[in-house]
Amino acid sequence: MRPIARSVEFKPWDLDDDQVRITFKGDLAYAALENGCYQLARPITCVLDGIDWFTIPAGFVTDFLSTPRWLWWWVDRFDPKWIFGACAHDYLYDQRCPVNCSRLDADCMLRDSGATTGASHINRILIYAGVRTFGGKYWRAQTGLPRGSA
Incomplete structure (x- = not known):
């Protein structure tokens, strides 16, 4: 497993657009x-501060952004500002992912990916709050960690 570089630290409530730069390579x-x-x-490669971090393989199954249908007026699963980050987030949550990262890192990656695509600060906060609030059940199911685990 490839850990996150020690020089990179995701900060849960730091919305500085220059903090961590997440980009993607591939169509x-x-x-x-x-x-x-x-x-x-x-395949799609997630690039963290200019360095290839991980590659999502062809064949990976995702639902993109898991927003309830009643919120699609605000942001839908195909929103171009979120679609790559959402796919990468799903991959980091998947038990077969070879990347060693915490749930917090995965959630921050999704939030920070919005900075490079021009998502507003409020949307980044709301998306982040949504995955922090509702993503735990799926994370625990995939990792086998007990309730209350990050």
Whole structure:
């Protein structure tokens, strides 16, 4: 497993756009599945401060941004400001992901990816609050960690 570089520290409530720069390499190509999820047709690489951090393989299944349908007026799963970060977030939450990171790091990565795409500060705060509030159940199910684990 490849740990996050020691020089990088995600800070939960620091919204400084220059703090950590998350970008992505690759074209987003996917196929819709019958279960409402999507399968990547090509790999996507997450780049952290100019260094390739991890690559999401072709074939990975994601639902992109897991926003309830009643919130799609605000942000939907295909919002270009969030779609790459959401896919990477799903991958970091997946038990087969070879990257060694905490749930907090994964959630901060999603939030910080919005800074490079121009998402507003309020949207970044709300997306982050949503995954911190509701993502724990899925994280524990994937990692086998007990309730209350980060």
